[in-house]
Amino acid sequence: MANHTLILPVIQNWSCHNCGGCCREHLIEITDAEKKRIEDQKWTTADGTPADRPLIQQIGRGRYRLAHQDDGACVFLDSNGLCRIHAKFGEPAKPLACRVYPYAFHPISGNLTISLRFSCPSVVQNLGQRVVEQKPDLLQLAKLITADSQKSFEPPAIHGNQKVDWADIQEFLTAFDEELSDDSVNFATRLMRILTWLELVEQSTFDKVRGNRLKEYLGVLTKASRKAQPDNDLPVLKPSRIGRILFRMLVAQLLRHDTEATARGGLSTRFGLLRAGLKFTFAIGRVPKFQESVSVTKVFGGSTDSKQSPRFADLESPYNGRTNEIDRLMTRYFRVKIQGLHFCGAANFDWNLVDGFRSLALMYPATLYIARLRASRQQRPQLELSDVQAALATLDHNYAYSPATGSASALQRIRILARLQQVTALCGWYTQ
Ligand code: SF4
Structure with a gap:
């Protein structure tokens, strides 16, 4: 990839506001060249670096x-x-x-598309310079990222062994993006429409449906789903017991925050995390405390200070998650992830397009669930935008990155939820 065409999200702003969160939450592995460069910088305690430890730590052979x-x-x-x-x-x-965060570069059709990590509070709040205005810097980074790469990336499968070429993947991305931009209905309705037409996509084969035929096919699906769900009057179905267990299991994995401090905590910390995960999964008693990220606590305030944590049952009441500002935040999040191909293929454990979209869709109820927890801990009966921003920043830290969320069992869980119609039920239920 010598000359890169960059595809940039036009709806996103970002500049670093020095909260220092990413410098605490990410363990930065360095190359041999970077190690040498830092050693050649000749750091001493006079520069303020700690005296009691080496600045570079070995984590394995070489x-x-x-x-x-x-x-x-x-x-x-x-x-x-x-x-x-x-x-x-x-x-x-x-x-x-360190230079790349919070950007994420993904190959698409010989080019690079750029997404952002919403774990950065400035990204989630859309603060700073427009991303499109940062193109010269991003081109420099793109050159460094792909400098040694000869690899050409295959497009993700649509589902099973159904493959199309990059141009057809782009048709899917455009269809998702257009559906999500339709502000004549609320965000939950747009999401439900896509989830509905993906059920038909999953039953289709694409050997002969390519190019213009694929475009036509996606047009028909979009029209049919809009006709079936013309307004915001969504049927709200309570998720089943199994649906809620699998969902909370997912939320517990997305919440888990392993940092340098956790690793140093040893066995007792690990058992504590396991206990909290089990309590979460089976909704036992009150919601356990979980470690919140430094940047979220710094920017949005901590939510675990209140004396009494809510019972799991308290999180099932309506909290009004359908305000326009929450819809705008979720729309931006989804569109950045879709335009940046940050939900399937190489960016998300090589999952196919359908599984990948469902994993992204589940970020919606997961975010609203943790936002409810924040509101409930502060004895508020309704969500505020900052609850949702903090929840999204917390969960997106792990989305498509934590190996636990990309495991075979995690994929199986998404497929079971979809088969039991629970992805749509969860999206409808927690949006209330
Ligand atoms: S988390 Fe975002 S705002 Fe905070 S230091 Fe890192 S890049 Fe800057």
Whole structure:
């Protein structure tokens, strides 16, 4: 990939606001060249780096990462939330992984499409410069990311062994995007329409449905789903017991926050996490406390300070998750992930398009569920936008990244939920 055409999200802004969250929550593995560069920078305690530990830690044979301080911060993070490498030697001197976050580059048809990670509070709040205006910098990063890559990427399957070429994948992305942009109905309705027509896609073969025929086919599906669901009057079905168990299992995995500090906590911390995961899955007693990310706590405030955590049953009451501002946030999130191909294929454990879209769809009820938890802990009967922003930033940290959410059992869970019609039931239920 010598010359890159970048496909950028036009609806997203971002600039770093130095909350320091990503420098605490991500373990940065470095290449040999980056290790040498940092060693050549000749850091001493006079620069403020810790005296009691090496700055680079070995994590396996020939593998290294930046070390962390006792409070979980990267050894190069200063007390003002700024990177010492950046301050002393400039942005290009940092490891590539630090430079790229919160962007995510994904290959599409010989080009690169860009998505963003909503775990960054500035992304979730849409703060800063328009992404399209950052194109020159992003082109530089794209060159570095693909410098040694000779690999050509296959398009994701549609479902099973049904494959099409990149141009046809793009038709699907366009159809998703157009449906999600239809603001004549609310977000939940748009999502339900896509989930409905994906059921038909899953029963179709695509050997002869390519190019214009595929376009026509998607047009017919879109029209039919709009006719079947012309307005916001969605039927609300309570998810089944099994649906809720599988859903909470997913939420527990998305919530799990393994950081340097967790790793240092040892066996007791790990057992604590396991116990909390089981309580969550089977809805036993009150919702257990979970470790919130530093950036979420810093920007939106912590939610686990209240003395009494709610009972799981309390989270089943309506919390009004259908306000226009919540809809706008979720629309932006979905459109960035879809345009950036950040839900299937290489970006999401090589899952096919249908499974990948369903995994993304489940982020909607999962986010509203954790937003309900935040509101309930603060004794509020209704969601505020900041509840949903904080919940989305918390969960998107793991979406498409945590190996647990990409395991064979996680995929199986999504397929069972879809087969039992529970993906749509969950989306409808927690939006109330
Ligand atoms: S989480 Fe976002 S705003 Fe905070 S330091 Fe990282 S990039 Fe900057």
